[in-house]
Amino acid sequence: MLKALLFDVQGTATDFHSTVxxxxxxxxAGRDAGVDWPDxxxxxxxxxxxxxxxxxxxxxxxxxxxxxxxxxxSIYRDVLDxxxxxAGFTGLTAAERDDxxxxxxxxxxxxxxxxxxxxxxxxYVLATxxxxxxxxxxxxxxxxxLPWDAIFTAEMAGVFKPDPAAYRMAATYLGLPPGDIMMxxxxxxxxxxxxxxxxxxxxxxxxxxxxxxxxxDVAYEDEFDVNACDFVDLADQLVG
Amino acid sequence: MLKALLFDVQGTATDFHSTVxxxxxxxxAGRDAGVDWPDxxxxxxxxxxxxxxxxxxxxxxxxxxxxxxxxxxSIYRDVLDxxxxxAGFTGLTAAERDDxxxxxxxxxxxxxxxxxxxxxxxxYVLATxxxxxxxxxxxxxxxxxLPWDAIFTAEMAGVFKPDPAAYRMAATYLGLPPGDIMMxxxxxxxxxxxxxxxxxxxxxxxxxxxxxxxxxDVAYEDEFDVNACDFVDLADQLVG
Numbered sequence: 149m150l151k152a153l154l155f156d157v158q159g160t161a162t163d164f165h166s167t168v169x170x171x172x173x174x175x176x177a178g179r180d181a182g183v184d185w186p187d188x189x190x191x192x193x194x195x196x197x198x199x200x201x202x203x204x205x206x207x208x209x210x211x212x213x214x215x216x217x218x219x220x221x222s223i224y225r226d227v228l229d230x231x232x233x234x235a236g237f238t239g240l241t242a243a244e245r246d247d248x249x250x251x252x253x254x255x256x257x258x259x260x261x262x263x264x265x266x267x268x269x270x271x272y273v274l275a276t277x278x279x280x281x282x283x284x285x286x287x288x289x290x291x292x293x294l295p296w297d298a299i300f301t302a303e304m305a306g307v308f309k310p311d312p313a314a315y316r317m318a319a320t321y322l323g324l325p326p327g328d329i330m331m332x333x334x335x336x337x338x339x340x341x342x343x344x345x346x347x348x349x350x351x352x353x354x355x356x357x358x359x360x361x362x363x364x365d366v367a368y369e370d371e372f373d374v375n376a377c378d379f380v381d382l383a384d385q386l387v388g
Numbered sequence: 389m390l391k392a393l394l395f396d397v398q399g400t401a402t403d404f405h406s407t408v409x410x411x412x413x414x415x416x417a418g419r420d421a422g423v424d425w426p427d428x429x430x431x432x433x434x435x436x437x438x439x440x441x442x443x444x445x446x447x448x449x450x451x452x453x454x455x456x457x458x459x460x461x462s463i464y465r466d467v468l469d470x471x472x473x474x475a476g477f478t479g480l481t482a483a484e485r486d487d488x489x490x491x492x493x494x495x496x497x498x499x500x501x502x503x504x505x506x507x508x509x510x511x512y513v514l515a516t517x518x519x520x521x522x523x524x525x526x527x528x529x530x531x532x533x534l535p536w537d538a539i540f541t542a543e544m545a546g547v548f549k550p551d552p553a554a555y556r557m558a559a560t561y562l563g564l565p566p567g568d569i570m571m572x573x574x575x576x577x578x579x580x581x582x583x584x585x586x587x588x589x590x591x592x593x594x595x596x597x598x599x600x601x602x603x604x605d606v607a608y609e610d611e612f613d614v615n616a617c618d619f620v621d622l623a624d625q626l627v628g
Contacts, residue, residue, distance in 0.1 A: 217560075219563075221563075273526060273530065275526075281563065282538065282561035282562070282563070283561065283562055283563030283564075286513055286515075286537050286538050286562070289537065290513065290537050297526050297529065297530050297539075298522065298526050298538075298539045299537075299538045299539070303561065304544055304561070320457075321522035321523065321543065321544070322522070322523055322526070323459075323461075323521065323522070323523030324523075
């Protein structure tokens with residue numbers, strides 16, 4: 149019986165594209181003429197994914213120790229320098245780039261998220277399963293009022309999604325078998341990794357994940373237990 | 389600057405004594421004539437502490453793997469059989485003893501807790517740092533409406549408090565230095581372990597922790613940064 153839902157955060161629960169673009173414009177304060185922020189943010193996110201893959205390939209076989217983890221914040225911070233250099237934009241000081249990297253800890257939720265989670269929470273245990281740092285998910289959730297029962301992140305498993313150990317860690321901490329848990333994400337690789345371990349899956353379409361000019365895969369698939377257009381639709385389908 | 393508060397759960401935030409006594413009476417349903425439940429529950433809790441010390445002494449030097457952890461629920465369940473046998477009470481079936489062991493996942497908060505946490509949460513990040521299992525703290529918190537920003541437990545560190553690694557794990561996940569974090573507990577050994585690592589400390593007196601006939605150490609001490617009579621008093625002192 150379904151008892152708990154695990155949510156991806158960056159992209160699924162939060163609109164990183166518009167938040168980070170807005171923060172970039174705010175911080176550069178008129179000094180960014182000619183900078184295509186939507187494109188820069190898409191490249192930034194892609195650079196983060198590439199760095200995550202490299203970090204995952206380097207991950208030790210043994211269990212992690214808390215001090216050995218490379219924070220996702222430091223990955224975003226490092227990739228930002230590369231992406232800005234590639235765009236030929238030198239208008240931000242180091243302190244401003246530090247501030248901009250923290251935009252990933254101030255992500256706004258999609259407009260349906262708080263309403264959907266509030267309804268779902270009456271029936272299910274709700275937790276995150278994010279690749280972002282624990283502190284980042286706390287900051288995002290506190291600022292946005294996201295009503296999680298628990299926060300789980302890759303940092304607690306010592307590996308990033310889609311490594312199976314990340315999903316298993318969440319099931320262990322929930323004290324539930326995978327079949328009682330549903331992974332909710334807008335990213336199919338995330339759902340497929342969970343499904344291979346016996347978790348249920350809910351795909352949530354986020355057509356604007358990469359902005360109006362970005363390309364997001366929003367096709368519903370029969371392989372997922374639920375396909376939803378947002379968290380309110382998810383609540384409609386799960387709790388009626 | 390103080391940014392986050394870590395709370396002990398069993399005893400400090402919740403009244404385990406009255407909850408577990410009430411659950412024992414409910415489950416034994418009139419078949420418990422002559423059983424001194426307050427005494428049995430005190431012995432149960434003491435047996436749990438003794439088992440925790442044995443488990444801590446056996447803990448490996450290496451970092452934990454999620455599957456290797458002995459759950460606190462299983463410790464409570466095992467100790468219950470011993471304590472009931474010692475008390476000469478054979479009136480509960482195995483299923484009833486299973487149910488009674490789960491009373492530790494249904495602990496009621498002290499009456500000041502929700503009000504105090506709600507005020508403190510406007511200013512600080514609030515998280516648990518409990519020796520109870522993650523799933524137990526989720527169950528307790530969801531049932532009681534405890535508004536944590538995050539749940540941290542010994543299970544996530546692979547060691548029980550007062551092992552320094554448990555406190556360090558929480559600081560790492562919060563992304564804060566110990567001096568920005570205050571440990572809140574009714575148990576002085578817990579506060580002293582945190583203080584040795586540079587955490588701030590708040591002692592909360594819980595004179596009824598072991599029931600009306602139990603003995604709790606409720607003496608305020610200058611060594612703690614704050615001494616409070618409950619969570620509302622704590623909020624008064626910290627946020628005014």
